[in-house]
Amino acid sequence: MAWLKRARKTMNEEKIKKEEEEREKDVEIIPENEPIEVIHVKWVDLHIPANTKDHHTNRYYVTDKNRNKGKLELVVRRGQEFKMTILFDRPYDKNNDDIKLVFEIGLKGSLTKETLAMLELEDKQAENTDDWNARVLGQKGNEVELMILTPNDCIIGEWTFDVITQFVDNKDVVNQICYEYPENINIILNPWCKDDTCYMEKEEDRNEYVLNDDGYVFQGSAGQIYTKPWHFGQYDKDILDISLRLLRVGFGGNITNKMADPVMISRTIAMVVNACDEDEGVLVGNWSGDYEGGRTPSSWSGSAKILQKFLKDKQSVKYGQCWVFSAVTVAVCRALGMPCRSVTNFGSAHDTDGSVTIDWLYEKNEHGKLEKKSGGDSIWNFHVWNECWFERPDLPPGYGGWQVIDATPQERSEGVFTCGPASVTAIKKGELSMPYDAAFVFAEVNADIKKFEVLGGYQFDPLGEITDRVGKKISTKKIRSGNDGEGASLRNLFDPDRNREDVTCNYKFPEGSKEERKAVENAVKHAQFSYGDYVAPPKDLEVKLTDIDRVMIGEDLTVEVIVKNISESKERRTISVLTVEIYCCTYTGEPVGEAIKFDEHIGIELNYNECSRKLQSWGSNRL
Structure with missing residues (x-):
């Protein structure tokens, strides 16, 4: 001194x-x-x-x-x-x-x-x-x-x-x-201390979410979940030093009492793990498919190597996608003593305009048929973020516990690429005025899809909505499952439910329940943007395609078509042609190449409230 x-x-x-x-x-x-x-x-x-x-x-x-x-x-x-x-x-x-x-x-x-x-x-x-x-x-x-x-x-x-x-x-x-x-x-931080806001009561929780340096990240789709073993490595050489350095960098190189607050610590970690801002972040994100100058995101299997490379090269590491950002965040949080886990949301929505809905816009082509416009909102096959555990003295009682943070750079929050911490309890209830970024996370797990025809002059005509597509099988690693110090067996890898805990109920009430619909109504009240008061068009037919997630390469595409007559007029309906468009997409929902379109004559007649199921197949030689 x-x-x-x-x-x-x-x-x-x-x-x-x-x-x-x-x-x-x-x-x-x-x-x-x-x-x-x-x-x-x-x-x-x-x-x-x-x-x-x-x-x-x-x-x-x-x-x-x-x-x-x-x-x-x-x-x-x-x-x-x-x-x-x-x-x-x-x-x-x-x-x-x-x-x-x-x-x-x-x-x-x-x-x-x-x-x-x-x-x-x-x-x-x-x-x-x-x-x-x-x-x-x-x-x-x-x-x-x-x-x-x-x-x-x-x-x-x-x-x-x-x-x-x-x-x-x-x-x-x-x-x-x-x-x-x-x-x-x-x-x-000390999750063993009852007076620390990071305190976790159960020993088995502390062993898993603080001490365990191995785990999984989940990928794929809601119908076909894959398990990827991961070594977080928070005890490995230099990882504690790197984590503390990152924290100082995140606070501008200054030592501040904010470095005592898990709320601000977690928010800062989510910022410095990505390299989008001028903060010397750890990982560069890349979803282009061209990974020249770095490694493909899928080639990583451990956080410690990424952090050690960051320290050695003195520059951001190339490249990462959501599960890599999440796994590095786990390593940094656990190194600093903060309980943290990786969470995968299947059917994850990305709301870009603050409407708390996923808005699909359509325009009529020269033949008078509606065609979907490419827009900002999207639905990813899966997206991976983190939950950290701590109390929220800045919120009313009852909103502590698991808090969402997300290091994957998607939208700016208060001017920087970070997300959270957002109370999982607040998200479930649709109470989105609470900091931080609860509205964005709510849309990821429970946004309604709303379809509009663009009429011009900022006029939009509602075409319909889908309320049950977003937020499926939200998953994290089970406690004491899989490779807890012994490595993951092949059986665990190909049977994800052996090591997967479904936490969807933490984020949303049962799909379609009164409580879930009320949460959506509460959420929409906090929307920053709207296409106008949404008045749903008259109901006529309900068409669903199922089982399309489980198609393997080289197989025929076979789906079950479920058609139900829900017309408000209660009149009989005849369905003669089913038009299906098939897109090849990345896991972020971005289409690759042209759509393959099929017009199939199915010839179904339905009375009011009558439902028909029909298997429809397209040979692999036609795809």
Whole structure:
């Protein structure tokens, strides 16, 4: 600490060498005019093996002496005591020796900004975990054992640690001797501490969402889900250091008390994992199919390698798509102690205009037939984001727990490419005025599709709506499933339900229920844009195609056509021709190439409320 340091006494080289050997390169800054009886620190033992075991941080590379052959660093969770032993050059006398422990984060600590803590040695344990505390556990000769408590809302990051001895010299000037511990003390979030807003009650949840460094991401479609094993690697070499650096970068290089708040920490992580803003982000997104200059997103299977490459090359890594962004986010969050999991939404909507609906626009061609226009809104086969667990002091009671964040760059939020945290509870209820980005996430899981004919002059004629296509089989990894330290078996990979937990009910009420429709109505009230008051056209026929998700390459395309007469006039209807257009699309819903169109004569007659099912097949040679 620069403001505490004083000039070192003039010593000969032999004495300097001897003292440095005794203190194992620890630093003590000694002023002039020092009385002989002043107490000195010879060394400090942070009991790294024991402390990290108690704090569930013993697997980090910097704490593991079996992997790290260099200097070990202490990693502790805030709101929980850790042990320290200080060896002095004589017995410590609490009545005469003025000792202070100083913890600091950043270039210049401040008591008011909570980036500096100066602790006196206490005789009793703190009554709560709200503040710093240093209590004497015991004393034996020149050694003093201490228990250090960090606050439950401490700024997370790399803290420095000094021991200050204060005395009055023979000129009645107050002086200080500063012993500088040579390594950082890394303080992270604590889901084991009841007073930390990241607290998780169940041990099995903490084991899965904080400690587990292996898992899965889910891909495919609602009808055909694929499992991809993934190594998050939050304990691997440099990952903690990279994660803390990213956090500092996300806050503009400044140490701020926002780095104590999981709400702001998670939002910042979602921003710095992508490289869209001027923030030196980790991953460059690419959905073009041309991955020259980097690796295809599908070739990655671990987060640690991506983060290590980011550190080594000192530039953003190419390339990622949603599941890669999500998996890297898991690694960073878990490294910092935040409970986090990867979540896949099948049939995921992307609302680009803030309407909280997916708007399909049609125009009549020269033959008077309606043709769909290419527009901004889309529905992806799947999209992968993250959930983090913490309380929301900034929201009314009841909206804590799982919070959505999304590092995949889609839309800007408050000027930058980030998303969340959005309360999953708020999303389910359609209460979208709560920060952050709840409306965007609601549309992803529960938007209605609305069809309009473009009439010109900003006039739109409603054509119909689909209310049950978006948000299917929202999935995350089951607790203790699959490759929990043992690797994933082929059986697990091709039987996703063995390791998949369906969390759709967390995001929405049962499709079509009164509660689900009310949530949609609540959501639309918060829309930033609308094509006007939507008045549904008269109902006539309901046509559904099913089982199209399970077609394999080279097979015939066979679908079940379900037609129901729902005409408001209750008159008989004759369906003579079924027109089907087939598009080849990327998983983001973008069409590739021209549509293949079929007009099939099916000849169905239906009375009111009558339903007909018919299998219709197109040979693979025609596709």
